[in-house]
Amino acid sequence: MDSLRPVKRSVWDEVDDYEHNDIDQASSEGSFVMPYRELTMAQKANVRQAKKFCEALTSHWKATSGYSRQQEMQQAQVQQLMHAQEVAQRQKAFAVMCRIYVGSISFEMHEDQVKEAFLPFGPIKSLDMSWDNVSMKHKGFCFIEYFVPEAAQLALDQMNGVLLGGRNIKVGRPSSVPAAAPVIAKLNEEAARHNRIYISGINTSLRETELRSVLERFGPVRAIELAADGRQGHQGFGYADLVTAESASAAVAHLNVSQLAGSYLRVMKAVTPPFTLQVPQNAGVATSSASMPGMCRQW
Numbered sequence: 001m002d003s004l005r006p007v008k009r010s011v012w013d014e015v016d017d018y019e020h021n022d023i024d025q026a027s028s029e030g031s032f033v034m035p036y037r038e039l040t041m042a043q044k045a046n047v048r049q050a051k052k053f054c055e056a057l058t059s060h061w062k063a064t065s066g067y068s069r070q071q072e073m074q075q076a077q078v079q080q081l082m083h084a085q086e087v088a089q090r091q092k093a094f095a096v097m098c099r100i101y102v103g104s105i106s107f108e109m110h111e112d113q114v115k116e117a118f119l120p121f122g123p124i125k126s127l128d129m130s131w132d133n134v135s136m137k138h139k140g141f142c143f144i145e146y147f148v149p150e151a152a153q154l155a156l157d158q159m160n161g162v163l164l165g166g167r168n169i170k171v172g173r174p175s176s177v178p179a180a181a182p183v184i185a186k187l188n189e190e191a192a193r194h195n196r197i198y199i200s201g202i203n204t205s206l207r208e209t210e211l212r213s214v215l216e217r218f219g220p221v222r223a224i225e226l227a228a229d230g231r232q233g234h235q236g237f238g239y240a241d242l243v244t245a246e247s248a249s250a251a252v253a254h255l256n257v258s259q260l261a262g263s264y265l266r267v268m269k270a271v272t273p274p275f276t277l278q279v280p281q282n283a284g285v286a287t288s289s290a291s292m293p294g295m296c297r298q299w
Contacts, residue, residue: 093183094272097149098125100156101172103141106165111138117164118144121266122151122200122237123227123283143174147279150198151237154266158257187272195222195248196270200237200285202226203261208234214260215240219247227279236263236285238277239270 105114115127129142146152160171208224215221219242226238242248256267
């Protein structure tokens with residue numbers, strides 16, 4: 001008796017039968033066409049609303065895309081400005097590192113004599129001596145600016161307290177150093193990553209190959225850069241890049257204040273990262289052959 005009861009069908013069963021009848025009819029005619037039903041008014045309203053939403057979304061994307069490009073341009077400009085400021089700060093710090101103060105200068109000494117005393121450490125860019133307009137004599141102090149920071153550091157290390165013209169001179173840094181201290185520390189940190197040494201007082205008749213043979217006693221040499229004089233020679237100073245830190249330290253320890261080819265060398269670890277030497281061709285370093293008892297080593 002149960003098998004004779006009518007089966008209750010849902011509305012989805014009716015829809016399924018309708019779609020299958022359409023498909024069977026289309027298949028019998030040799031083609032398959034999905035059944036099409038006209039949209040209701042509510043569905044049409046939903047489609048129009050969806051279309052408007054897509055158009056608004058497209059407009060918003062275009063607007064935000066343009067804004068993003070503008071932001072990128074502004075960020076690029078900010079980065080360029082920051083880079084320019086960093087370069088300016090590094091150049092300023094570099095200039096500060098190249099300057100020293102010299103005090104307690106004998107009033108009998110002339111500017112040329114002071115310059116001659118400090119020239120062996122590196123090429124001097126300027127010497128500014130303060131003068132008394134009444135006595136027409138200098139005031140006993142001056143500022144010296146070198147082309148490279150290492151020359152200033154060597155002069156500071158080796159000339160402070162030295163007897164010059166009958167007086168013990170005082171050598172120090174200008175008052176502007178503290179303001180540039182953070183940038184100077186960064187330059188020193190970058191320089192510490194390289195095995196680079198500064199050499200001054202090189203006899204100008206000494207060839208680069210001969211200098212290399214001396215440096216190679218302490219270890220392999222990667223490169224040597226001497227300041228050119230415009231006549232296929234050099235000006236008596238430059239930099240050497242050694243392969244290992246141990247080699248660089250040994251070269252500084254043994255070559256500083258030692259005699260090579262009749263001239264006394266001044267050598268120290270470079271305090272600035274590698275850069276191209278930009279020194280006038282006539283800014284040569286004085287080579288000294290004067291006796292320095294207790295400090296000299298022959299090479």
